[in-house]
Amino acid sequence: MITLNVKGLKPEFEQELNEILAANTEVLAKAQAGEEKYSDSLGWLDTEEWADDETVARIEAIAKEVQENADAFVLIGVGGSNNAARSVIEAIQKPGTTEIIYAGNTLSANALNRMLAQLEGKDFYIDCIAKNFETLEPGSSFRILRKALKAKYGDEYNKRVIATGTRGSRLDEVCQENGYTFIDFPTTIGGRYTAISNVGLLPMAVAGIDIREVRRGARDMQELLRSAGADQNIAYRYAALRNLYYRHGWKVEMLSSFEPQFKNFFYWWTQLFAESEGKDFKGIFPVTGEFTEQLHSIGQYIQDGENMIFETFLDVKEQQDSLVIEKDEVDDRFDYLNGKDFFDINKAAYEATVLAHSQKFPCNVIQIDRIDAYHFGQLFWFFQFACYVSCGITGVNPFDQPGVEAYKVRMFDALGK
Secondary structure (H helix, E strand, O other): OOEEEEEOOOHHHHHHHHHHHHHOHHHHHHHHHOOHHHHHHOOOOOHHHHOOHHHHHHHHHHHHHHHHHOOEEEEEOOHHHOHHHHHHHHHHOOOOOOEEEEEOOOOOHHHHHHHHHHOOOOOEEEEEEEOOOOOHHHHHHHHHHHHHHHHHHHHHHHHHEEEEEOOOOHHHHHHHHHOOEEEEOOOOOOHHHOOOOHHHHHHHHHOOOOHHHHHHHHHHHHHHHOOOOOOOOHHHHHHHHHHHHHHOOOOEEEEEEOOHHHHHHHHHHHHHHHHHHOOOOOOOEEEEEEOOHHHHOHHHHHHHOOOOEEEEEEEEOOOOOOOEOOOOOOOOOOHHHOOOEHHHHHHHHHHHHHHHHOOOOOEEEEEEOOOOHHHHHHHHHHHHHHHHHHHHHHOOOOOOOOOHHHHHHHHHHHHOO
16 A cells, blocks of 8 residues: 655744645545536546446457457557556556557657557557547647558458547548547546546557556456545545645655666656646646656756755565675676665665655655556556645636637647648
8 A cells, every 4th residue: 555754844834734634625535526517527536436347348349359469559648648548558568468568648750750650560450539529639640650550451451440539520430431440538537547448458458467456456446546535545644745745845855766667657656747737827736756866867956956846655565576686706896786686776876866855845755565467557546636635725617727728729720720
């Protein structure tokens, strides 16, 4: 289960934190119940709504078909249609399972040509994920990948096309007209909250991830956070801490980890908080720290630059791999490492960094037992709920994204749409 601890919180802030917690219990209660004004966006709040046994069984059946008939599976999606599945797949997919290739998240000709080159000589399926089938990146990638499928499989290509969209949308109509497999994009969930639904679970299942474990982790976290009171609710405490820091001028949150397996999870987390909180000229700016690598670059700014950052460390309790450094005949002056395991070396670097950074600003420490499907499910639901509550404290809508549309109007005008 996820735990939350805080390093470097000054005693004088404790009283103010308690005041924030006491003043916003109604925000927590409303989030736990689900507010009527957000009813069209709260389908994720109960994992059973869009990931019940029947839905999971259908996902598993489609995934099995893909695994039996393809070397590769192309996930066509951008942002919330891509990030959740990719974060799990890139972290824990086992060798020998179906290769997952990503498209629909760029307009770069170079990147798209590299993607197509990855498919050469491979049997593949595609899944176009688009709640709003007007988004340029997935729509344009879908077209070039349909062409590639047709060139390879002829009139039978349609059996290898899957689309995840909204019933009654143009994407749904395209599937009916061409015999593509259609599955539902949840109507009551926005893209960045769709990890535990067809959107995130199908690509995970194709990659060999145990999606029932992902769902179980999310469900356990849901049951905990929707019932825990203000004093025991770790998501509520995390949201309150973030708002405390924000009041005192720490307006940038850095999610940091010493485990590279979280690299793609960082993309998911960044979108969740940036798109949910960043509006009405408010909001904490989310950034990430990939350590130890970035300690040798941005680490300088973190330690000695402007004091506007607070940090949330994502830590893993249990050792998952072992690699021991052995003594050799070269006098390289690293003999102090003889017999030490990289797990312990990495943990020492982590503990030293938390200690150093917490001398300057507060550091939250979120710890999970291990990196696996179950704990990814927990992390998804924890952060989604914490984001909902944090936005409630800040006073912004957690589920819209009006600013994202600003560039689209100008882009579509330039393209003559």
